[in-house]
Amino acid sequence: MQIYKVGGAVRDRLLGIPVTDIDWVVVGATTEEMLAKGFRPVGADFPVFLHPKSGEEYALARTERKSGRGYGGFTFHASPEVTLEEDLIRRDLTINAMAEDDQQNLTDPYHGQQDLKDRLLRHVSPAFAEDPLRVLRVARFAARYAGLGFTVAPQTLELMRQLADSGELQALTAERSWKEISRALMEDQPQIFIEVLRECGALKVLMPEVDALFGVPQPEAHHPEIDTGVHTLSVLQQSALHKLPLTVRWACLLHDLGKGLTPTEEWPRHIAHEHTGLKLIKAVNERFKAPKDCQELALLVGQYHTHGHRALELKPSTLLELLQSFDVYRRPQRFEEFIAACEMDARGRKGLEQRSYPQADYLRGAAAAARGVAVQPLLEQGFKGPELGEAIKRERLKAIKAYKEHA
Numbered sequence: 042m043q044i045y046k047v048g049g050a051v052r053d054r055l056l057g058i059p060v061t062d063i064d065w066v067v068v069g070a071t072t073e074e075m076l077a078k079g080f081r082p083v084g085a086d087f088p089v090f091l092h093p094k095s096g097e098e099y100a101l102a103r104t105e106r107k108s109g110r111g112y113g114g115f116t117f118h119a120s121p122e123v124t125l126e127e128d129l130i131r132r133d134l135t136i137n138a139m140a141e142d143d144q145q146n147l148t149d150p151y152h153g154q155q156d157l158k159d160r161l162l163r164h165v166s167p168a169f170a171e172d173p174l175r176v177l178r179v180a181r182f183a184a185r186y187a188g189l190g191f192t193v194a195p196q197t198l199e200l201m202r203q204l205a206d207s208g209e210l211q212a213l214t215a216e217r218s219w220k221e222i223s224r225a226l227m228e229d230q231p232q233i234f235i236e237v238l239r240e241c242g243a244l245k246v247l248m249p250e251v252d253a254l255f256g257v258p259q260p261e262a263h264h265p266e267i268d269t270g271v272h273t274l275s276v277l278q279q280s281a282l283h284k285l286p287l288t289v290r291w292a293c294l295l296h297d298l299g300k301g302l303t304p305t306e307e308w309p310r311h312i313a314h315e316h317t318g319l320k321l322i323k324a325v326n327e328r329f330k331a332p333k334d335c336q337e338l339a340l341l342v343g344q345y346h347t348h349g350h351r352a353l354e355l356k357p358s359t360l361l362e363l364l365q366s367f368d369v370y371r372r373p374q375r376f377e378e379f380i381a382a383c384e385m386d387a388r389g390r391k392g393l394e395q396r397s398y399p400q401a402d403y404l405r406g407a408a409a410a411a412r413g414v415a416v417q418p419l420l421e422q423g424f425k426g427p428e429l430g431e432a433i434k435r436e437r438l439k440a441i442k443a444y445k446e447h448a
């Protein structure tokens with residue numbers, strides 16, 4: 042059997058980027074031979090194994106044929122006769138379809154090196170269109186390598202457009218889509234992911250709620266960029282510039298969905314968009330089965346981001362309600378993430394990227410004041426049950442009033 046490094050490890054070495062995980066392809070071997078060498082099989086569906094020591098993935102060279110819709114609609118053919126070139130041609134992009142032996146001899150039948158030089162993300166063969174997940178993958182790679190000057194080749198974008206139009210994207214499972222989306226959002230330029238999806242018509246299919254924001258105006262006084270889609274991308278970009286976690290990035294992407302529902306007569310104002318947006322945020326959350334913390338934060342940010350901006354003007358009772366809604370006493374980190382998302386929303390506006398956001402420290406101070414209320418003295422005074430709850434709330438309100446007066 043011959044073993045080659047493939048995919049990202051080869052690509053990133055040639056780009057001079059640190060390689061994190063290595064994928065291997067094995068030519069000329071059978072499943073039985075792999076098992077005999079101590080490799081552990083990964084799933085029932087794929088001829089993929091884990092190395093007994095390194096734990097890295099080793100896949101038998103295989104060919105693929107589409108036999109139906111969706112990811113289940115593939116038949117694999119793995120056998121010792123499948124050649125390296127046959128395995129490489131089923132891969133998505135030319136820059137991902139190179140292999141390297143242990144002497145660093147490169148096998149590059151589809152001109153991946155040339156495309157690395159030309160900074161092009163190009164499909165390997167027309168079979169690209171057989172797996173709609175590749176639309177998301179290409180958009181993700183575009184986001185990752187935008188900083189190096191990579192763009193999607195026009196013919197590849199055309200294939201992505203055909204895939205988006207074909208209805209195949211709907212056949213993707215939530216799990217496969219979310220994996221790509223979440224990885225893409227964690228790239229340095231996640232807004233490029235959304236832009237590429239939009240350009241090929243996939244955003245309209247995957248997240249019509251986000252797509253609908255483009256062309257929707259906002260008041261120029263607060264939003265010099267005017268367009269809600271442009272604003273959303275800037276907010277997302279800010280969240281990456283500030284190295285914020287996935288939860289915050291997801292919330293940034295979805296915070297203004299309600300603006301897509303505003304009747305055009307009301308433009309450029311968006312009265313109560315925080316509330317109208319909630320059902321849309323819920324729908325997107327559920328469509329991709331986003332993790333619970335992402336879902337929760339997106340909904341909270343959607344509902345309360347304008348509270349965040351008006352923090353200094355909020356009445357003490359409203360401030361308290363805000364803190365209660367976040368359960369800031371038990372979930373202080375989530376409130377920090379909310380503050381971060383609000384700040385990104387404020388900065389994701391043309392020319393205002395560097396503005397200060399005094400609301401952040403003000404909200405932190407209010408939370409600290411409310412959390413500073415000690416329960417023990419109230420217990421000692423004999424409060425119990427619902428009365429205790431009321432007493433705690435009263436004390437917290439007092440603390441916030443005092444804070445507001447001195448802030």
Ligand code: ATP
Pocket residue numbers: 047048049050062064131132133134137138172174175178
């Ligand atoms: P990363 O740095 O994100 O791991 P990668 O290119 O190594 O990038 P993997 O998801 O680890 O991506 O996949 C390894 C290789 O398998 C890819 O380089 C590509 O050749 C191939 N591949 C993975 N998924 C697909 C797919 N859906 N369609 C075609 N080829 C794929």
Ligand code: MG
Pocket residue numbers: 048049050062063064
């Ligand atoms: Mg990889």
